[in-house]
Amino acid sequence: MRSYSYRVAGDETVTYLPETAEDLEAFTAWARRERGRVIGVDTEGTGLDTFVDGNRLRTVQFGTTREAWVLRVEGRPRFWAAARNTLLGLSRIALHNAPFDWLVLDHHLKVPMESLAKKTIDTRILAHLLDSRGREDGGIGHGLKPLSEHHLDPEAPDTQDGLNNVFRELGHTKTTGWAAIPSHHPIYVRYAGLDVIFTSRLLDVLGPQVHQRGLARLAEFEHRLARVCAAMERRGIRIDDEYVSRLSSRLSAEAESQRTRALRYGVSTIGSTKQVADALVAMGETLTATTETGALRVDKDVLLPLADLNPRWEPLGVRTPNPLADAVVRAKRASKWKTTYADAIAAGLDARSRLHPKINALQARTARMSISKPPVQQLPAGDSTIRKAMVAEPGNVLGSVDFSAIEMRVLAALSGDRAMVDAIRGGLDLHDFTAEQIYGPRFTKHHRKVAKTVGFGKVYGGGADSIARQTGAPLADIRRAIASYDRTFPGIKRYSTRLTARGQYGATELISPTGRVLPLDRSRLYAATNYMIQSVARDIFAQALIDLDEAGLAEHLRLPVHDEVVFEVAEDGAFELAEEVQRLLTVPDFFGVELTTEAELFGTAWEPDAAHHVRTGAQPWRLQGADAA
DNA sequence: GCTGCGTACGCA
């Protein structure tokens, strides 16, 4: 049998490539011997879009810290079956970024995700709990490569990078290479084997650290959540593909016609900041806002006023619209919507017109989720043009339940600020209340907007300057408003000071009430409050998803959107389900504050514009397996 | 053809 050796952290490792019946026998014998141990598992396929037509599984790898087996399963029923039976028989497996492989193995190898999930340890989860920061933020990062380099062997090869070079030599690119490279190619096999060896070794290093740091229960929580989210991803959401294709054409036509308009003023590339800025200046406009590097800024905030439009794209009636500014903002929006949303949705469809956006249940440094391919958490919300491409199955409707101002409520709860807690308990509108405290009982709509921005400024760690810029109010007024805010809610100021003070006294991290480690940046201690609030709000939301699963409602879930879950249900009984979901999510007492939720029913498409409102219920809150108090 | 950076834009 062909085998490949490789030194990892000074140890000799070997990767086997079984080809004959005897080889396969040797593999199954090995798997039987090792079945009680945690086995590293990984897969290689033709691409990352598991559900899109044409995607294929090529190899399944198994391994320990010193030994790996690469099974070429594509078009080879006996190897396919051996991989499958082995997976079903193992008692514990380690995966790096488990949800990806769960879905690949579920979809292509017909191993139910559920059977894998209950015996999986995801080394990416462990790594994230120990250091949630990406590389850009001064952390280790969460990819197999940076983690291996850091924890195991500084010389750990970049297997993806190495393969890209091979792909190029073979006349392919880094996207086409995965499908084209022969699966017995020595470098492909070697790297496929190394990935499971590194995963096994990472488990040996990270597992004990997670226990030592008291993060074991949080790890369990994250694995549970990952399961719920992977099941959501597998289910996908139905897309009205005819609508999407018409939408794409329409946006394309709009973008083209606006581009043509811009061309009349000498702008051939609407995405070129410099070209647009130069042309506007030549037309006599005065541009003052600058980018980080000092160039003239020509983003939406600059262009809309020049086009005499407010942030909601309605005419302001204060000046003659600059036709170039108007053409550029419109062209940009149309092409953004077409490329990032409409076309990305169309490109991600499976054979049944279902979209399976990638849900990263544990992503941000605050543990917030992210969704990519396409970024469904960022679909334009102002109108339903894009969102209504997502539809229910015939006979069903879509709806959602979201937490009401959860970050403000979490801030009130954790800080224990008397005035804010009482205002919430009294059922007052927080921004109205704040505006009244700052400006008195005769506050205006503008005052409420300022109060709202000051409130968010607190949550985000912002200062007077940025709030002034946001609201367009004079800096002095904002300073007064902030001072007044701090007098009204002294507990919030105290809480923020307390959190940042820890950093000043040398602590490099905060521990949230759910036990999560939140790393701080020396130079950005002001962000501490935001990390705490955002992270705790995320954990409450995550617990809510687990509760819904526990209650047997997971089959209805479609998408998580930070503080909102989109669900699907048969039209008969939709109202009852909405109420049930809402009841399960509502937290009557989170450190003395009720976390309320709102339910909406949209109809056959995800159309917030057309939503019907549903009413309230209650359920006690706790983070499963962790001590919230 | 690919990479990194800067800019911009979408969301909570």
Place this chain on the structure above:
DNA sequence: CCAATGCGTACGCAGC
């Protein structure tokens, strides 16, 4: 008194 938080994606442009 000071500091806007977290993401994913696309495009232009310079430099390999």
